[in-house]
Amino acid sequence: MHCFVGDDIIILNILLYQILVIIIGIIAVVIVFERFKHNKLSFSTFILWLVLWIILLVVTIVPDFSALLAQFFGLGRGIDLLIVFSIIGAYYLLFRLYLKIEKIQQDITSLITHLAIEEEVNEDISKK
Incomplete structure (x- = not known):
């Protein structure tokens, strides 16, 4: 502009x-x-x-603001800054997704264990 x-x-x-x-x-x-x-x-x-x-x-x-930001971070051009921050951002999002997947896996394991124990208790009660 x-x-x-x-x-x-x-x-x-x-x-x-x-x-x-x-x-x-x-x-x-x-x-x-x-x-x-x-x-x-x-x-x-x-x-x-x-x-x-x-x-x-x-x-x-x-647009000149990107060049100022790039110089502040020690990079040559504004596009270099964009590329570096894009890569960092992508890795950050991948890390967050990995953590969410790990939590979901733990929750599923806990739920299955709880359901198996509950089913076993219900079978024991129905046998008596």
Whole structure:
């Protein structure tokens, strides 16, 4: 997006992808707030998604901001920053999924054990 100022008129040159990302980002922020309001997101997950979407919106509206962030983190270009954070984010999500799968497996094992014990007790009672 480029901003040209002349004779008190501001002309914004916005690219199509910027418009689409801004619309999608605003919708995503609204969805994140709604899910949090209805207790479908934990506070930490809410903050994570909110920060990510806001950063995406800021980088879309002010593309030079990504270069500043990249320099802050010691990277050369904004795209390098995007790639590094995307990889880190993907591994984080994989780790969270792994933990959820492990918990589900433990819950299933516990449930099956409980059901087997309950069934055994019911058989013992019915035999008497």
